[in-house]
Amino acid sequence: MPGILARVSRGDQEAVQECLDCYGGLVWALVRRRTVSSADAEDAAQEIFIDIWKNADRFDASRGSEAAFITVIARRRLIDRYRRAQRRPQTETMEGAPEVAGARPEQLEAYAEARIAARALEALKPKEKHCILLSAYLGLSHGQIAETTGIPLGTVKTYVRRGLNRVRDLLRGDRKADGETAQ
């Protein structure tokens, strides 16, 4: 049976509702962590789903799950909004600090990419793991990470890249293994 995004790309309105059921919570969690107000969060969520509708036909199940695909889209939009907001005078105040999360068994069981990423991070040195989480999960810029941790900016960038490299390599290995299994 075609997945949700494949059916969305064909204009299936029931698939649209299923997409909101299945992934609305994920998008909302991603958005709430990186926005300063409820209004901002709602705007961001709308923009992200528009991006999802427009790009649903590009989803390739051989490259990962729908949840991972949607997370990439959401992150792109949120990073873009953040960069645009930095160029405007700050008129809103933070409503709260970043939300809490930890590696939850439910999340890890639901998404293979999550398991792989968590495994990759556990093999990193503490400072590397700390930096990559501040960057990829909390969304701090490399400059902000350097400022809050006291680690030089160049080292922060190296740690972040190292963390992403490791996850990328494991994801690639996992996809390759899946492909070989399927043959």
Added chain:
Amino acid sequence: MTARQDERLLELLADEATEGLGPAERAELETLLAAASEVEADAFEQAAAAIDLAYTEIKEPLPAALRDHIGAAAARYLPAAAATEVASFPSPTPSRGKGPDVFRWLGWLAAAAVLVAAVLDLLPRTGTDEAPETQIVQVPVPVQPPPPPPPAESREQLLAAGTDLLQLPWTTTEDAAAQGTDGDLVWSGEQNEGYLRVRGLPVNDPADYQYQIWIFDRTQDERYPISGGVFDVPAAGEVVVPLAPELDIVEPTLFAVTIEKPGGVVVSDRERLLLLAQV
């Protein structure tokens, strides 16, 4: 492509995946990608997304009004359906809602200020108590050093020989799990080494929850204290746990213990704050 260009390409891809690129960097990336057709342009974005996915807790669905609005507007961006498909795609059950309170790091310090006043009323361990059963707890840490001696022994060695020592009694919060506990936190700034000792914490099932140590450092943003690692209480009695800070501690101001999910968390919501030791 030269090795330097390869390096620059990876740097730009990592920047794109985590903090975005300005116009000049974007143009530079496009140029480098055009010359490196074998590179998966979005591989770092996928990696960052996987990390985000692993740590994101889904607490609630989209607000209903927002969901309806997004659903109603979707048709504008999609082709007219060629056929209507009835799908029975199983929807994952949203995670149980348990929204934490809004996190206010200043509250940590306010709570500590109140509890410091209570320290004077907290009786320290006395020599007349029966010798407690000491539990040796192995704290899971990401980087494994060579096998150390038992933590209780290492703690004693540090007390005997360490300099620049802090030995701070725990103060308890009102959390039920903290009632009846006592102990102390020993920290050597010179050796960047420390031990938590506590008696009376409830025995925990690590699959249900774990205890996590936090270290506030004057040189760090107080919103992001340093994790000192997670630990378990496998049986009633005393536990001695070595601290495993993720970063070097320069000038500690406060130590804390919370209850967290298995494996610990990146940022605590302090819903279950148990113990504090203020410098």
